[in-house]
Amino acid sequence: MKRLYLILTLFLLTFCKSNPVDVKQLDILPTIYPDYIGVSIPPNIAPLNFLVRDSCKSVLVSVAFEDKKITASSRNNHVRFDIGEWKALINNAIGNDIEITVCAEKEDGEFYQFKSFSVHVEKDSIDAYLTYRLIEPDYEVFSRLKIEQRCIENFDRKDICNHNITNNSCMNCHTFAFNNPNTSLFYVRGANGGAILNRNGMLRKLNIKTLDMASSSVYGHLSKDGRYFVFSTNVIIPGLHADAAKRMEVFDTKSDVYVADFETNEITTSPLLSDTARSETFPCFSSDGRKIFFCSAPVLKNNVNDIKNVHYDLVSIDFENGKIGSHTDTIVKAEYGDRQISVCLPAVSPDGKYLIYTEADYGTFPIWHKETELRMIDLQNGTTDSLLGVNSRNSDTYHTFSSNSKWVVFASKRDDGLYGKPYFFHIDTDGKTTKPFALPQEYPDFYDNCLKSFNIPELSKGAVPFSTKDVESVLKMESEDFIKESHK
Amino acid sequence: MTHEKLKKISFVLLSLVSFMVFHILYKYHFFIQEQNRVFIWSEQYFAEYLSQNSILTRFLGDFLTQFFYYLYVGPVIAAALILLSVIESYRYFDKIFDKKLSYIIILSIEIVLIFTVFDNSFKIDYLLSILFGLLSYNIHSKCFKNEGIVPAVASLLIVYYLAGFAQIIFAVLYAVKSLKQKQLKVFWVLPAVALIIPIFGHRFFQTTYKNNLAYPKLYAPALPDSYAEFSYSIATEYYFKHFDKVEQMAITQDTMTAQSGIYYNMVQAQRDLLPDKIKSQKIPELGTLVHIDENSPLEAINLMNDFYYLLGDMAMAERAAIMAQVFSTENRNVKMIKRLCEINLVTGDTAIAMKYVRILEKTLIYKDWAKRHNPYTLDEKVEKEILEKRKFCNTSNSIRINDNCREILIELLESNPENTIALDYLLCTDLILGQVNTFKADYYKFCVQNGRKRLKPLYIEALSK
Numbered sequence: 036m037k038r039l040y041l042i043l044t045l046f047l048l049t050f051c052k053s054n055p056v057d058v059k060q061l062d063i064l065p066t067i068y069p070d071y072i073g074v075s076i077p078p079n080i081a082p083l084n085f086l087v088r089d090s091c092k093s094v095l096v097s098v099a100f101e102d103k104k105i106t107a108s109s110r111n112n113h114v115r116f117d118i119g120e121w122k123a124l125i126n127n128a129i130g131n132d133i134e135i136t137v138c139a140e141k142e143d144g145e146f147y148q149f150k151s152f153s154v155h156v157e158k159d160s161i162d163a164y165l166t167y168r169l170i171e172p173d174y175e176v177f178s179r180l181k182i183e184q185r186c187i188e189n190f191d192r193k194d195i196c197n198h199n200i201t202n203n204s205c206m207n208c209h210t211f212a213f214n215n216p217n218t219s220l221f222y223v224r225g226a227n228g229g230a231i232l233n234r235n236g237m238l239r240k241l242n243i244k245t246l247d248m249a250s251s252s253v254y255g256h257l258s259k260d261g262r263y264f265v266f267s268t269n270v271i272i273p274g275l276h277a278d279a280a281k282r283m284e285v286f287d288t289k290s291d292v293y294v295a296d297f298e299t300n301e302i303t304t305s306p307l308l309s310d311t312a313r314s315e316t317f318p319c320f321s322s323d324g325r326k327i328f329f330c331s332a333p334v335l336k337n338n339v340n341d342i343k344n345v346h347y348d349l350v351s352i353d354f355e356n357g358k359i360g361s362h363t364d365t366i367v368k369a370e371y372g373d374r375q376i377s378v379c380l381p382a383v384s385p386d387g388k389y390l391i392y393t394e395a396d397y398g399t400f401p402i403w404h405k406e407t408e409l410r411m412i413d414l415q416n417g418t419t420d421s422l423l424g425v426n427s428r429n430s431d432t433y434h435t436f437s438s439n440s441k442w443v444v445f446a447s448k449r450d451d452g453l454y455g456k457p458y459f460f461h462i463d464t465d466g467k468t469t470k471p472f473a474l475p476q477e478y479p480d481f482y483d484n485c486l487k488s489f490n491i492p493e494l495s496k497g498a499v500p501f502s503t504k505d506v507e508s509v510l511k512m513e514s515e516d517f518i519k520e521s522h523k
Numbered sequence: 524m525t526h527e528k529l530k531k532i533s534f535v536l537l538s539l540v541s542f543m544v545f546h547i548l549y550k551y552h553f554f555i556q557e558q559n560r561v562f563i564w565s566e567q568y569f570a571e572y573l574s575q576n577s578i579l580t581r582f583l584g585d586f587l588t589q590f591f592y593y594l595y596v597g598p599v600i601a602a603a604l605i606l607l608s609v610i611e612s613y614r615y616f617d618k619i620f621d622k623k624l625s626y627i628i629i630l631s632i633e634i635v636l637i638f639t640v641f642d643n644s645f646k647i648d649y650l651l652s653i654l655f656g657l658l659s660y661n662i663h664s665k666c667f668k669n670e671g672i673v674p675a676v677a678s679l680l681i682v683y684y685l686a687g688f689a690q691i692i693f694a695v696l697y698a699v700k701s702l703k704q705k706q707l708k709v710f711w712v713l714p715a716v717a718l719i720i721p722i723f724g725h726r727f728f729q730t731t732y733k734n735n736l737a738y739p740k741l742y743a744p745a746l747p748d749s750y751a752e753f754s755y756s757i758a759t760e761y762y763f764k765h766f767d768k769v770e771q772m773a774i775t776q777d778t779m780t781a782q783s784g785i786y787y788n789m790v791q792a793q794r795d796l797l798p799d800k801i802k803s804q805k806i807p808e809l810g811t812l813v814h815i816d817e818n819s820p821l822e823a824i825n826l827m828n829d830f831y832y833l834l835g836d837m838a839m840a841e842r843a844a845i846m847a848q849v850f851s852t853e854n855r856n857v858k859m860i861k862r863l864c865e866i867n868l869v870t871g872d873t874a875i876a877m878k879y880v881r882i883l884e885k886t887l888i889y890k891d892w893a894k895r896h897n898p899y900t901l902d903e904k905v906e907k908e909i910l911e912k913r914k915f916c917n918t919s920n921s922i923r924i925n926d927n928c929r930e931i932l933i934e935l936l937e938s939n940p941e942n943t944i945a946l947d948y949l950l951c952t953d954l955i956l957g958q959v960n961t962f963k964a965d966y967y968k969f970c971v972q973n974g975r976k977r978l979k980p981l982y983i984e985a986l987s988k
Contacts, residue, residue, distance in 0.1 A: 113566070171845055171848060171849050171854065172845070173842065173845040173846070173849070175817075175842070175846075176816075176817045176845075176846050176849050176850075177817075177849060178849045178850055178854060179853075179854055193729070194729045197729055197730070199729065199730035199731055199734055200729075200730070200731060272924055273924070274922040274923060274924045275838055275839070275842060275922065275923050275924075276838060276920075276921075276922055276923075277836075277838055277917045277918075277919040277920065277921045277922070277923065277931075277934050278838065278917070278918070278919070278920060279837035279838040279840075279841055279866070279870045279872075279916070279917070280870055280872060282838065282841070284922045339922050339923075339924050340921060340922050342922065450874065451874040451875040451877075451878050452872060452874055452875055453872075453875045453878075454875075454878070476567075477567075477570075478565070478566055478567030478570060480565055480566075480567050480881075481567050483878065483881045483882065484563060484565055484567055484568055484882060484885075486848065486854060486855060486860075486882075487854070502729075503729045507731065
């Protein structure tokens with residue numbers, strides 16, 4: 036304690052002109068970015084570095100739990116904590132609140148102390164690694180893409196795949212088998228592209244497409260054991276709203292769902308998954324692998340503007356030992372009462388308890404719909420939580436669970452409506468959720484400077500066991516082909 | 524005057540000539556280099572440099588490039604770096620070869636470097652790496668007298684990290700000197716190490732061997748591209764709103780290019796003279812029939828961004844601006860950041876406009892611009908312009924799957940019938956396509972029915988047909 040007091044005094048004497056005794060107490064909270072006020076965090080998260088948006092020349096921030104306190108100071112508005120001190124404090128505070136106090140030196144040389152705010156440290160840890168694609172918020176064109184993996188316990192990053200090794204091709208749709216870093220898949224498009232399947236670091240390049248498919252796979256999900264890959268093929272048309280605030284609209288003129296078996300290199304489907312009168316998309320496995328959830332809507336007809344009348348149901352179908360069931364169940368109906376909604380991107384928690392989906396007014400590309408919100412179904416009792424404390428006025432979507440089913444990461448455009456960023460929220464044993472917080476960055480102004488969107492953030496328990504060099508090598512190989520199997 | 528002095532004077536003179544040539548033939552190229560990136564004063568931004576090799580020359584290159592905004596600075600810096608490289612070459616070659624051969628080599632180097640500047644994708648990092656390679660070898664040589672392979676390898680590693688391909692220059696200079704000193708056992712070692720280092724570079728910098736070897740980038744000598752320079756010049760003068768100059772540049776061409784024609788007509792449209800001036804053009808280029816996609820050159824994308832912004836279609840302007848951003852150096856284009864800020868001020872999307880303001884606040888050149896465009900403290904003049912622009916925005920609720928300009932123009936006119944620029948573009952497009960009946964229908968709908976008759980001779984003549 037004495038040491039901390041000494042550091043604090045030294046700081047104030049060194050950097051501040053005014054006497055720190057003159058600190059004026061304010062009864063308002065500071066304006067900080069990212070907004071970490073009142074959030075809940077996992078105990079293993081990197082320090083919550085932030086910017087003080089209130090006009091100031093220097094800042095001194097203290098984080099306290101019981102009699103322990105750490106401080107961060109700077110001669111601008113950037114607050115960066117020492118990672119070692121942060122970890123030590125947070126480990127002591129598990130299950131409790133930490134109190135953060137911001138003291139700022141204003142332009143007039145006066146010191147102001149804002150009202151303190153708390154951050155709750157949950158008992159549940161979060162998976163240490165987050166994978167996402169970095170892309171400009173305009174999916175029509177791309178250049179210099181990369182899929183990056185970040186250790187969220189600190190600030191380490193590494194590329195899984197980047198434009199240098201793919202000849203600037205598109206890459207997307209990375210997915211893990213329920214957070215398992217040893218079983219994952221992502222796509223590289225272009226001449227030497229293919230689906231890159233990782234099984235314990237051994238990479239295979241696959242051509243998951245048969246002649247009768249409308250396209251290669253677009254949205255997909257791996258079964259827990261990594262044997263099956265359920266995916267949709269989509270003929271995607273990008274459109275542009277005349278209203279600049281709405282920006283893009285992306286829709287499918289055709290889409291079907293298939294299942295690939297990575298042991299036999301066979302692809303199968305069913306008339307229920309590839310109905311010519313309907314568009315089926317966004318498939319995912321249940322945690323036990325015995326159901327496939329997907330979204331389904333009548334095929335878009337005639338005019339592009341009819342997309343506003345296309346609403347996707349959430350549907351499930353049985354799946355066992357590679358066999359697709361003979362009937363579907365509608366879990367969420369797109370049309371109920373006076374309201375019509377469109378369900379997108381279902382994701383099931385690894386413990387099988389919850390299913391979270393995205394709800395938009397219409398269509399199949401929620402990232403550009405400001406009204407897009409997350410909804411959570413309790414699969415045990417069928418109730419739906421509208422996640423009021425989680426959703427924002429801008430798009431909230433592309434969500435996945437952590438391996439312990441206690442944390443959810445999603446891409447949110449809440450800050451500016453254009454650039455998506457990874458946000459996390461906690462689900463406790465009673466299904467209560469918390470205010471989301473943004474992925475902390477080493478440099479607090481990272482998000483201000485970044486001109487890319489974080490696309491499809493996905494958590495994994497560990498780092499992927501391969502490097503870009505391995506991806507570069509596998510891309511030079513021939514793709515493994517798949518054959519179509521008749522309906523089982 | 525001694526031969527030595529004459530030699531030195533010839534190098535300096537050639538540099539002076541190169542400065543003048545760069546300024547006369549390539550000043551807009553230098554300006555576009557500056558526009559095509561953004562250098563921001565941020566610890567986070569500086570830290571990004573550490574994740575790739577060639578950190579020093581890339582950082583210095585980007586730092587210096589921001590000053591290319593000002594006239595003369597780009598050519599001065601390029602010529603100065605070439606001269607410094609010549610001085611360092613002189614320090615090396617003059618000691619190794621006889622005077623005549625050394626002079627020929629150095630002169631050749633100077634000429635080659637001058638011509639590499641004419642490559643359309645040229646970046647100043649290249650000259651900095653060349654200079655660093657020569658300079659670092661000379662310093663190393665002075666410290667270690669070319670003795671001991673271990674210090675040489677250590678230096679090579681440092682040179683690679685700081686200046687990328689400069690390590691190859693270092694290794695070659697070392698090898699040549701070793702050969703000259705008949706140290707046949709070691710002359711090959713450094714070039715071999717220089718070829719091996721990028722293999723390990725892959726681990727740290729996550730790019731291909733070829734990229735790692737040539738990082739930041741190697742250029743071949745090229746001849747000046749006067750077509751590109753003209754293209755950059757007209758876009759730049761339009762950017763600075765030097766409309767008289769744009770007009771002058773366009774009409775002094777034997778035949779207007781598509782690009783200069785579009786800029787010329789954009790100027791006329793803002794002067795309310797589009798229908799008057801279009802008659803004198805053999806093949807009028809309006810921009811209404813231009814389509815842009817991922818294969819379009821950056822100049823075309825930039826041009827269409829200006830065009831849609833002029834018409835008032837902020838959705839299309841934003842699309843073009845983000846496209847230009849995507850295809851710029853490091854996906855950051857300062858002109859487009861400014862334009863994206865303007866677009867979002869017009870649409871009233873304050874949060875996103877503020878994001879761009881925050882980036883520009885961290886630049887040396889644009890911080891005043893950022894201050895004037897901060898949505899919370901908007902400059903009075905800027906606010907007036909933004910509000911004026913907002914009146915003409917597209918308020919339709921449609922979705923488009925192409926950039927069919929006829930639909931866009933009609934939506935703009937339905938949103939605000941007073942959008943005279945959109946009206947003239949619609950009517951003039953009808954006429955240059957020879958669609959007189961469509962013209963008459965459009966004129967009736969948007970001029971007669973709205974009670975806004977536009978009595979331009981071109982229209983009166985077409986209506987009488």
